[in-house]
Amino acid sequence: MFANFSVRLKRFGMRLLTRPRLDLPLLLALFLLACAGLATLYSAGNANLSLVGGQAARFVLGAVLLVVISRIPPPVLRSWTPWLYMGSTALLVVVAALGEGRGAYRWLDLGFMRFQPSELLKLTMPMMVAWYLHPRQLPPGWKDIIVVGLMIAVPAALIAEQPDLGTALLVAAAGAFALFLSGMAWWRIGLLVGGAGGAIPVAWQFLHEYQRNRVRTLLDPESDPLGNGWHIIQSKIAVGSGGVFGKGWQHGTQSRLEFLPEHTTDFIFAVFSEEFGLVGVITIMLLYAFIIGRCLWIAMNARDTYSRLLAGAIGMSFFVYVAVNGGMVAGILPVVGVPMPLISYGGTSAVSLLTGFGVLMSIHANRKLHD
């Protein structure tokens, strides 16, 4: 038994070296990003090693999940997809029921850990859309678009109700990107986007007061410098004062002196910008662009529709994290709770992101060899 196991382990190790199932460039980019994240966290957390250690442990857990999931072939994932999607949506309903009358409620307490079911949807949503479109005639017609739209809308609405606008946006975007990649006609996209634009005044009615205030504050942050505007003003000061080359690692006064709120989580990129300047920002942005591009490259080489759409959607939704968080920190987008991927402190986000990259690795491993 033991001998058998060690033989298999040895064979696995050999395979890993001779024919890597993992995409090394993507892995390297993720690794660099994680290192930059830990370094920034060390500075933002005032050299708090236990903070950095905790985050590193989550990266390790995420990496293990990445490797494990990369071993699951896409067809198996595809067969699980409806169940995963329905299960995670059902958990959202449970959370909504538990949270009745309690204000913001997002967590499910499992005793040993708490987790947000909405995080699961970040992955199960594009899986579901890809699963649905996989056997269909592409590009999709109105009927399929409407079905996919409903698949996206139901969980997104449940999450937005929690209320967690940031995650709802990420989940909806992941589904929408899958639809986009499936070749949905441009005129149909234009029609939908135009319709959504027209729906903004209606949506405004359904936003919570605190969300409206966030938008109002965004438009004129200086109007409320001690209340809602504080985050944005201090964040802009941090970014702007960084200049081209930054103040240097561990020399960012805005975070060190705690003027910057949430400086280890949602606003950690302000710390990064303050300490590493525009040079650092562009470097990180290039890294993110590389990761997105690599994901799309993997998607192009995937062997079936499901894999293509899923890989492409995961890669593109990575952009939403970066753009929304980066825009928020720089004061051009509202403050919604979207973390900077692999840089912001926070376990659930890191683990779910790396799980998503695990799926990508699996798709990469099972790519078509020649076309």
Add this chain to the structure above:
Amino acid sequence: MSRRRASIKEVRGEVALFRRRALAGFFLLLLGLIAVCSRYVYLQVFHHDEFATRSEQNRVKPRSIPPARGLIYDRNGVLLADNVPAFRLEVTPEQVANMDDMLQKLGAVVPISDDDIVTFKKQVKLGRRFEGIPLKLKLTEDEIGRFAVNRWRFPGVDVVPYLTRRYPLGAALAHVIGYVSRIDVDDLDNMDDDEEASYKGTTHIGRIGIEKSYEKLLHGEPGYELVEVNADGRTQAVLDTTPPTPGKNIYLSIDVRLQKAALDAMAGRSGAAIAIDPRNGQVLAFASVPDFDPNLFVNGISSVDYKNLMTAPDKPLYNRALRGVYPPGSTVKPFLALGGLTMGIRRPSDTVLSTGEFCIPGQSRCYRDDVRGGNGTVNMVRAIELSTNTYFYRLALDMGIDRLAHWMGSLGFGSKTGIDLTGEVEGVLPSREWKAKHSKAGWYPGETIISGIGQGYWAVTPIQLAHAVATFAGHGVPYAPHLLMDTQDGVDAARVPQSFPPTGPSVIRKPQDWDTVNEGMIAVINSGAGTGKKLGIGFPFVIAGKSGTAERFSRKSDAYDTNKNTAYLATRHRALFIAYTPAEDPKIAVAVVLEAGAWGAADSGPIARKILDQWVVDSGGARPTALPPGPITLSDAPAEAAPPSASSVQGVQPAAPSSSELPPDDNGEDQ
């Protein structure tokens, strides 16, 4: 089956479609990332300087250094308000684990009042946790000693030196200088941002009196030190220091010797005595009796002390000189006479026959003279000398209420004098306008008549009376009374005189008019028949004056009051006296009001004389001989008003508004 066929059939086209889409998508996302990056370029390159400055402002905090409050002196440099070092207990909240427990244990070592704890807890909520918050001010040496021994038990509690205010003369100038007390949240709420900034670090603020009205001068400008703050805003280093500018020192026109003479002469009787230099409006003495110790308020008055002051029947916190209102009685007569001359209604030689009773022609109501049988035929000088009511009844009637009100108003009655103290009241100048505001009934001729002798609706404050007599004595040139004389930028700097120009041209048309009234007022003091005879005896200059006795209560019957018992009368009368000297060239004018005096001349007159005696001494003269003992005169009977029968016919309460009738209880405390 169909699914499978479709996917097989379309696979090539689908791959190509996906490829295009993925490239298009990547292109769009790159555009998005470039947009985000351009925002960073905007912030980090084009607006870097601006944000760098703001980041620096975040990091470097100005911390204020409170200025030392200006000192207050009298005109001769006697110190009236001083800053003295004291010690207070300060608590740094974040260093205290269990606040209530600590306070309880600390209370066993140094007694801490509940008031202190309430104030302290309020400030803890407002302040920063790492900043010291005063718990108990003005520790005694004993308390400092006991705390020092136990200090180790109380981390986060310190004894801190500070400057506190002290009034060396205590009660004597309480109603002039007022006091400072601890700044509270309301004070800060009432300030604009700049003001609030200038009070950072300051613990005390002028509450009433000179301390309040010259708060801006006395406070000074805080200094700043630029400190670098660390993560929690705690000071790491002092980068730069700008020292504070201390408040200006103030010299009051008050002469402490005169003030004390006034207080001594009042001998604790409720009322007010004010002396003004008619040549410039400077207030030389400003006594309001009873008074209180302003030092009690500086570091937070205890609730027991405060209750005692508030519930004392004679209202020591009440500034009678500034806010008390009294019927002026006969003291208005010289002013009315001057009005008659100015308007051309009377010549000095015009006479009136006083028979003891004056009746409005064609009506049955009559108004009495002081003396049964009257004063006979009197001209203006004689009418002032004898305080002949009939003369002034007739003059008031001839003048009419409108001209009377306008004339008296020009002497400052019915409006604030503009003295540099806050809380002054306007009193009541009887007029049609005033009555229309307060009653539905129209104006009756009878009301004009009694207005002519300072009764009826009349209500004046002692400062108004003093202002009027000073204006007259200064040949009609009105000066707003003021206490501020000089300012000074520091103890070694030169005194800078403050000029207060007259508030208008002289009210006197012809010098002869002034001479006539002056003559009458001289006669009051110096002739054998004057109501104030004897008051001039032994005085090196000629005094001119006028007494007034006003009744607090309406008479119940027409009968003359035959009870001449002084104590009895004192419960019914207010005794007033105005005077100035030297009559030919007045240099000091005095007004005295006693809330409970039998007769103006007999009770208030000697007070005025004692103030004038002191003034002679202060001016370098020998102390005038003391007044002969015994009552001055009894001839100054109250200038009594219409009998109640008359008023009830008119259907209007003849009594002046409650303010002049009631003891000061209802006039609103100056607190």
